[in-house]
Amino acid sequence: MRKRFSEGSPIASTVVTGDDFDELEHTFQAFLAPDTVKLHTPARTGFFDISQLSGLRVPGIDPHGLSFYELTLDSDVVLHGEETPDAYTVVVTLTGRSQITIDGEVIPSRHVVTGPEARFRTTFDHPDILLLRLGERLVADTMRERLGEAPTSPLRFDPVIASSMDQWLTLLHTFGETAASGMFDRSPLAAAHFEKLLLHGLLDAQPHSRSGDLDEERPRPKSTAVRRAMTYCEERAAEPVSIGELATAARISVRALQSAFRTELGLTPMEYLRRVRLDHVHQDLLAIAQGRAEGNVTDVALRWGFTHLGRFSALYRDTYGKLPSETARLTA
Structure with a gap:
């Protein structure tokens, strides 16, 4: 070897x-x-x-x-x-x-x-x-x-x-x-x-x-403040994050950050954070399905902060077109 x-x-x-x-x-x-x-x-x-x-x-x-x-x-x-x-x-x-x-x-x-x-x-x-x-x-x-x-x-x-x-x-x-x-x-x-x-x-x-x-799917460049907040969401997705912390990371006020997100992304900063966490859920469920990780849907949902499993399943289905249990090929 x-x-x-x-x-x-x-x-x-x-x-x-x-x-x-x-x-x-x-x-x-x-x-x-x-x-x-x-x-x-x-x-x-x-x-x-x-x-x-x-x-x-x-x-x-x-x-x-x-x-x-x-x-x-x-x-x-x-x-x-x-x-x-x-x-x-x-x-x-x-x-x-x-x-x-x-x-x-x-x-x-x-x-x-x-x-x-x-x-x-x-x-x-x-x-x-x-x-x-x-x-x-x-x-x-x-x-x-x-x-x-x-x-x-x-x-x-x-x-x-x-x-x-x-x-x-x-x-x-x-x-x-x-x-x-x-x-x-x-x-x-x-x-x-x-x-x-x-x-x-x-x-x-x-x-x-x-x-x-x-190429058509790629969004136009984001402002520096929004990029900073997006990066903070991606790096701290596994941690408790408040709107105030996002504004501090973006170096602008909370109101200015909320306005920038609505203008550039069409959603609030916390909705973006939820999307980032949902993507982590999706990747973890794929890892379970592929034998690269162990666990079940409930474990993964709770790990990424989704505590209401009914709303979580509906959000996941709306985003990925299937139930989380179907992705993991497990029963939640």
Whole structure:
């Protein structure tokens, strides 16, 4: 195992490592099942290491959530097959040479995005690769949150990672390093927030079939005072927050803050805080559904300050189009 991984971390866990390439090919295929993706090593010398940095805590792909892996091979390797109908994969080549073909077209980039049912073949020479897998349902749910409706068909990403993605790639590296350090073991909420940043960043920065809709969705720039108050809400969502504290953080009076929020956002500062907390609830319920956290709807609602469960359920349903128990696939 590579020394930078934390001892005993269930997130930064080695899936397979060594120099037995027959074992590598067999284990890789079993790990990805039922995917049709296959791995072949024409030059069967050197060593390999496949590590799971985030996602399910058991070997395998999370078909509905986010999973993150690093593959290091001191050899040549070929990945080929067809994406499942319910997954996207971002491939980032850190070191080594690569040649990537998607649906019969050679992609002139070391970093690519594949989508549901895309056929691909990738040849690597002594690579270090990051693989980010995103469930189609997760992407659709996020688009519904952003636009108020789910896509009627899977998004089609431009396969070439755009130059505008440089900051996102830096974020992805930081996510991998933090996961490998074991930090996310101690703070699953931090992991969930980081994953949300990756997902929204990918949707915003990488061109896809509904990028224009997201461009229209982006609001006009907020005033400095409103931005300060919004940041305070996001950073202190788990704490008691008063309108006076928000006004102090925004450096304006309570009345001026209320007026600015009504003008720029169409809601009160405390309504915005409630939305931030509801989003935290949603992310926590998704984590429960994906096996990344434990608990039930009542636990999560109370954690984020929703004490009237009837009103909470109605608000959640109005916002996300389903009951909180449906998101968590649990009974509240």
